[in-house]
Amino acid sequence: MTQIISNLNVTELVVDHPIGQDNPPSLFANRDNAGQKPPTQRVLQLSDFEVNWQDKLTDTQLDKFVSDGWLIIDDVFEPKALMALQAESGFIDYRDAALTAGVRISDIRGDKIRWITENFFAGYYYLQSINALAALFNRSLFAGIRHSEAHYACYPVGFGYQWHSDNPAGRDERVISAVFYLNDEWTLNDGGALEIVDKQGVHHNVMPAANRLVIFDSDLPHQVQIAHRQRYSIATWMRRDGLVPFVEEGP
Ligand SMILES: O=C(O)CCC(=O)C(=O)O
Ligand SMILES: [Fe+2]
Secondary structure, eight states: OEEEOOSSSOOSEEESSOSBTTBOOBSSSSOOTTOOOOOBGGGOOGGGGOOOHHHHSOHHHHHHHHHHSEEEEOSOSOHHHHHHHHHHHTTOOOEEOOOTTSOOOTTTBOOEEEEOOTTOSHHHHHHHHHHHHHHHHHHHHOOOOOEEEEEEEEEOTTOOEEEEOSSOTTOOOEEEEEEEEOBTTOOGGGBOOEEEEOTTSOEEEEOOBTTOEEEEETTSOEEEOOBSSOEEEEEEEEESSOOOOOOOOOO
16 A cells, blocks of 8 residues: 555545556546546657657757757647646656755755656656757757666655755766646645746746746756745756666665
């Protein structure tokens, strides 16, 4: 029996076996009136997650990315894909995130995470869509990205992630960070803003609102302010090194 943290209407949901090939989460809670089985993420296709990044990103935004090191894209996915990611985020058996040394210090970093592998449905399609975005960065900015990685993250109430850059000291494999948010109706009172210092030294607060992707140079300092509501996201990194073997976090 695994305790699941859910961002759907149901919290403290308890299921016998968490998400897996034989147990895709439902996109809809109930059967309809005709007793039809609701569609599940099995019906999802890669095309549902296709984004015309070229259209979403104007030249002005790309110029801003070069000069300031960050940008925001809103309304990224169609509702079906967004819902699937939200549903999946609520059905994950999260693990405590660790710092680089493998030590968890929840005062510094309070998120619970799960790396996305091909065993995920929506998350894996998400990652492929991000790879298309990486290809655009390679074409237009010569970013030199060779591979992307991502994990779902859940910040329980009262936790955040203190100032850091996404490349630990002496490392530079992460080129671009991208965080996709899953939280409907997030308000200022819910806290949990991403605070980022751009290349010009200007501070920005970004609300973790659903269907928003914030993209930034992985070397920029940033922090997640304390969340007053459970906060769900997908943290994503586009890397300059090749595909590395996937390493699952400890039990
Ligand atoms: O969730 C966010 O807004 C940022 C998360 C982050 O900085 C990280 O996971 O490294
Ligand atoms: Fe970060």
